Amino acid sequence: MRFFKARTLRGLTSLEVVVGASIAGIIVAYAADAIGTFVSSAREVADETQALYLAEEGLELARFIRDNDWNALDALSLSDPHYFEISAAAITTTTTPETVEGFSRNFTLENVYRDGSTDDVVASTTGGAVEDSGSKYVTVTVSWGSPAKSVALMTILGNIDQ
């Protein structure tokens, strides 16, 4: 009986080592995984800051194009991506995709609908909605990385010459 007990005790000790090592292994594996997530999230925050500045800049570039000539915006097709072309002398729009520091930037235009009596911006499907020919809904999208991430900023620009 005593002999048997001693054997049981020894078996348990080896099992403890295996269990202990497994637990430690699992902890280390999770820690390594957490560090991986930590690395990518920190990089993501910095990338997103850079992308947001580019998106914000996009809205200002669209505003500047509007200030110069409303028709330059008004003549562009709706829903399709358009791109900025920034030369040393002028800011214009182009059909060639723009890439800045590894970030792709485009903008799209949509019509703006307003309530016939209050002039509030409403959805095009709302009853009594009237298309506002002097306004455009501008969305600037900046995307980067793989898997792709993106940020988008929107505004409504109006024809200030009207």
Add this chain to the structure above:
Amino acid sequence: MTHVSQNKRGFTLIEMLVYVSVMLLIAVGLITTFHSLDTVLLKNRDDRALTESASVALERMGSALRGATIVDTGASTLGTSPGVLTLIAGATTTTFSLSGGRVILSENGEEVGPLTGSDVTVDDLRFTHYVGTATELVRVALTLTRVGSVSTSTRTFYSSEVLRGSYE
């Protein structure tokens, strides 16, 4: 009694080898984990230093640009780096320049202080001035480098603002 002595006989060589190996594996795993954690924290600090300095400088420039009426082109260096931007808003003249690797803010000719931290270096500061038919726009390109203990990070930030005071 013999059983007790058998129980206290200590470990065999094989047992010792197994235990020591397991302990070593665990120790190596833990040390590697802590080492990479340290590297990550240092890299995070680099990225944070860059975005913090860039944000402060660009936000300050953005607010000055939006509030400005005109760019004093005579007192500015435009299109090249190191650039100097002098803005006029009413009786206030605001100047952004590059000195000692930092963006310096001056108001009415008096230096106010640096906008970027001492932990980063501004490699390139470029202002491009666009004069449109109705308004003016200034594009700022700011390249910052952070030399960290484990790596060197460089990022270029862009910002453009229409001078709200330039609307007629």
